[in-house]
Amino acid sequence: MSNRSIDRASLAEQAPKKRTFKIASAGSIAAKSYLGLIYTLLYLPIIVLVVMSFNKSKIGYNWGGFSLKWYESLFNNQAMLDAFWHSIVLGLVAATVSTLIGTLTALALHRYNFRGKGLLNGLLFVLMMSPEIVLAISLLALFLLIGLQLGFVSLLLAHITFCLPFVVITVFARLSSLDERLMEAARDLGASESTMVRTVLIPVILPAVLAGWLLAFTLSLDDVVVSTFMTGPSYEILPLRIYSMVRVGLKPEVNAIGTLLLAASLILVIISQLLLRRR
């Protein structure tokens, strides 16, 4: 419906002599309202969640006045707090290890030609595309075979594995846009290999590395599917705690924790975007 209407905006910005392909002449109002509709649908549930987290009444969706009591009960919920810290620790370690391995891999893929490079690329790509549940049960089979107790270690290994390809891609993208002349200039000016890495390469890729780290951290914090299979009784993490709460019914505390998570990821996104934009 809106396909017809997309062109007035782009016509206006083109120089008058440059012809643009026009789908139809319906103004851009339809296009704008279509975008508006989609964004409304995307954000409506989130807004409702945030508003409800400050709602005094427990049952139903009547507005019972502003209240912070769900946040209060959240901070008195020891199991929830434990799960939260477990998730943070897991996310920090998983993101850090996968960023280390992923960055090294991206550098190797960029700098070297080696046998099986295409295969390595392909493996990473397939790993990224694989349905999470396939990865989850395959790792479960592996860990039971080698007799690894499910808990922190199994969660960590699994999270590193599914974060890896995303870090590689983020860093590799940055390396691909790297101007090789910077390196040549450094070499011509007499920089040693280590000086070059320290003063040219690392500053250039650092924003992408940090963005990759943040992406990995978010992926780890968000994961339900893989973690469901990797968790043991000794180490409960936040998404699984939330999952067991929301399966049975509506829990107002979940509105509060959800709002806090939204705020946290919003901050992380803004940081990572600022990092990636800095050129």
Next chain:
Amino acid sequence: MAGFNASNKSPFRTATLWLIWGWLLIFALLPNILVIAVSFLSRDSSAFISLPVSIDSYVRMIDPLYFDVFVHSLWMAGITTVLCLLLGYPFAWIVSKAKARWQPLLMMMLILPFWTNSLVRTYALKLLFANNGLINKALLAVGMIDAPIDILYTQGAVIAGLTYLLFPFMVLPLYAVFTDLRNDMLLASQDLGATKTQTFWHVILPLTTPGIISGVLLVLLPAMGMFYVADILGGSRNLLVGNIIKNQFLDARDWPFGAAASVLLTLAMAVLLLAYRASSRRIGKTDFNEVA
């Protein structure tokens, strides 16, 4: 791409390659081989899996008991994919035609929800869909219905939830192909006398096919696996392949059957990947790794 250090003997190179190959072999390739092996074993009530080798697990999938669940699951995932495509195609097109300085912001606003916890967002939908939720309230208020309608725990709720969560994954690859779409191709088509409909079917659609296929790949596969969406929004009758696999592994303890279902999911992925590669080769794109 030779890089600035072509020395092939550096310890850095050796260590890195060992590390990544080791990791991928142990935590990606080997586990998958294990799953394939398990799918061809038999179930043993005490040890979970045992010999003899059999294809029973695959045969059982045709059993009406499971077959109907599979078909229903595929149906919901398929509808989700079609919905994402129908909604996402014009969306990506419009954004790609917006003023250049607005595009990053528009895409950012699309990706923002993707960065936030998907479980929490699924739960947020529950708030909307419940009998006394916002949708029923709004419909009652405007007088379109007299009594609350059941939205939660229906097939529609699962489809809506999956579409909501996966929509950005459809738009991202579509947006990429639309920004690559060259205006002169479209003008050429126009100058050669094609109508707008003809240009769409014969130029725009074929050129955006790789984007469509990779969007389908990014939506269809997760849509089959996101068992928590079906759990929270769908009730017991609207299961996804992911729920079946999870139940077989964690509750029913029938590993061979769960593994067989997972192998089929992997095969579906392989078929889609090959289709994607074929379509991007056909229109002269290079290797699919570049898009990744």
